[in-house]
Amino acid sequence: MNAFEIKKRILEVFCENGKNFISGEKLSRLLGFSRAAVWKYVREMRGEGFAIVAAPRRGYCLKSMPDKVLGYMVAAGLDEGTIGRGPIYYHESTGSTNDRAYELAERGAPEGTLVIAERQTHGRGRRGRKWISPREGGIYASIVLRPAMEADEIPAVTIVAAISVIDAIKKMCTVKAGLKWPNDVLVSGKKICGILVEIKAEPDTVDFLILGIGVNVNADRGELPAEATSLKAETNRHVNRAELLRHILRAFDRDYALFTKKGFSASRTRSRALSLVLGKRVRITGQRSPIEGTAQDIDAKGALVLTTDNGTTRRIFSGDIILPKI
Secondary structure: OOHHHHHHHHHHHHHHHOOOOEOHHHHHHHHOOOHHHHHHHHHHHHHOOOEEEEEOOOEEEEEEOOOOOOHHHHHOOOOOOOOOOOOEEEEOOEOOHHHHHHHHHHOOOOOOOEEEEOOEOOOEOHHHOEOOOOOOOEEEEEEEEOOOOOHHHOHHHHHHHHHHHHHHHHHHOOOOEEEEOOOEEEEOOEEEEEEEEEEEEOOOOEEEEEEEEEEEOOOOHHHOOOOEOOHHHHHOOOOOHHHHHHHHHHHHHHHHHHHHHHOOHHHHHHHHHHEOOOOOEEEEEOOOOOEEEEEEEEOOOOOEEEEEOOOOEEEEOOOEEEOOOO
């Protein structure tokens, strides 16, 4: 085992043991290496912010964990599936997790490779917009995907990922999150998550795509744009980012596997139920000229079905939706 796997397993044993002490001998036996090696990695974990108490004749006890999204913290407990089970690259700071994941994908990184960071200096959203990424304020993660599907199916991946994020938020918080087609998750009418998919493809085949997920978790309102909010701001409590990211990865692993087998139809019903735009009059920008009408449906390819003011039906595959002010 490498250092990543050893620390991951140590953390899993500590979590399984709760607040109880576990002897160095037992820990050594469970992990399959010497007590000296155990002590070496315990010291390293302490240096990374873990409060691990060592007591003579009692062993070790994990009192608290740092507010970080260290790779092995995220991987601990992810024992099935593809997403999050591949290589994990952790950065204290990086320009953009999507850029880093794209570089890795071009060098052959397998599906499920994950890039995470505590801070992004050049985080971005769709259409080159800046994504504010305060240190330890959110989840900034990108996943390498290599789906065997046609290019026109790829846009729906954005919606599938947004649904996974909503499910994960629901597991940890009491807030009600909804989908603003095609890539935003809103809480109380404000953006809490954005999804960015970037693709490398030939005319008829997809080489790979990078799924970027940005979630405002513990950022203060003053650190975010006026149109955004965070889970901390909405719940008035600190949210464990590593745990939330694990929930997101588990949910997306499930939803993505279903998507690759059965297409978007498996997620279409959920997308309709979670939609914040269906049945509403909207204005869509980002086209050659703005389009206005009523959002009627999300179709089998993930496109938004719009009835325009002159009664025609349009299928919209991309754009920015402006909702009416309430």
